[in-house]
Amino acid sequence: MTYRPTRPALICNNQSGSYDEARVEQIAALCRDAGSPLAANFCLPDDALPTRAWLESKGIDTAIIWTGDGTINAAVAALAGWDGALLVLPGGTLNLLSKRLHDDRPLEDILADALAGRGRRECPPTVHCPAGRAMVNMIAGPTTIWAEVREQMRQRDIGGAAALIPEAFEQSMGGEAVHLAGDDRAFQAISMTPSAEGIVIDGLLADSPTLLLRHAIAWIGGDFRDGPSEELATRPSATVVSAESLGLLMDGESAEGGARVTFTIDPAPVAFIVTRPPA
Template sequence: MQDMTAIARPALVCNSQSGSHDETLRETIAGHCRAAGAPLAATFALPEADLPDAAALTEAGIDALLVWTGDGTINAAAGKAAGWDGAILPLPGGTLNLLSKALHGDRPAEDILADALAGRGRRLHPPIVRCDAGDAYITIVAGPATRWAEVRETLRQDGLIEASQEAPEALSAMLDAPGVRIAPDGSGYQAVILTPTARGVRADGVLTESATDVLRHGLAWLGGDFRDGPSETITTAAMLTLESAQPIGLELDGEMAELGRRAKFWGDVSKVAFLSTA
């Protein structure tokens, strides 16, 4: 059962150096908590502060961690808080905010927080995908097409000229680099998208059969959401293994990683609870 949970002693995680950080909204979040009779007990402002672990949150009596950042930082905060008996409330504070949208719908942080403070948040442990490189709450993208993620980050941080210098290499990887396949005898793809579901890990293969497919994928990556590109469903399984002729590049909830030429992925549930207001 998904219990409705009231918040009594919240803490906030934010990133004061993020390009999307808004100090006015930060004050609004703190004001909402005070008005609800649940003032912030602590604020962990990255990068100066460290993400709190389960022991620190328990010692401080925190019952809800408001993580107002992007998907990658929410992922990291959940990993640090594993085993804590409180709950994480993701608030949209990044570029895509996919986890916040999954748990709350596409709504502003103030509305989500108002519902949670009023006790309209449901406590749940969402499904995740696990591998030796870490956990994913939204998706793992595996394969050479993840090179486009690096171009996207360059575009965000350094601008169009710098990103355009990296684009040819990403295009080459999309067209020519060895792909990945589900062992032992699956078809090859330039990327496989792994999504956690209640039934296990869903695998979708990225389609690059034509120049139009490749262009659509490049635009999807640069636009932020790779899932907008053409793909086909391969399978859903409790565990699967990917193979490639080269080390497998990964994007886990927006963060880059790499595994060897053969890597296992399996379904699990989050080791920390989340609050959903959807």
């Protein structure tokens, strides 16, 4: 069934690399011209994410999210159970969730389709564990420290990134390897991506200086998928095991789990507007 926003709010982040005040004004103008003017504008980090109760009290039926995947993840957690819908627009570095929901299309085209009622509501699959959920990707293992290096680079803190690099190399080479329960193959990290078929599981390889360098370049460049990996399985659930607590990355945001963590495929707790053609 198609869905048309009538009373939307905008969530953006002025720390995002693609943030542009003119772009915010353009989004507002497109909504206004389509007969669905913005009822509110939340600009992180100056503003807090809206709560489900606040949106319901104002009669807002759609949250337009123009940020990166990490902020989208936080919005999903904040708005779990809301009967409205999230419209994700490309506003980050990789825009992986936007591409999954709308294909690789310009912001203007996605927004025009949604405002014209050419989208539909879906609760896409996510990877879930006790520490949280990932809309795009979950990673477990010691090499997740490279995400901190990447964040320092994104913030243009070259000194901070340089200070972290020796620790990242040490943890990647000397940290406890991880493996799937029942599988003896060890990896420096295991990647889990949600799909309609289940969790797509890959082992990330960084156990030699050459592989580690390639892995580090992929992380700093913004997309671990460009690094060396081995496809393992696609399953409805997976248990990752280590000799010590697992470092986790959920859509690029850090968390920590125990030494044995089970991950499951789970529908998102809030609906999204999808404009790509049905499969």
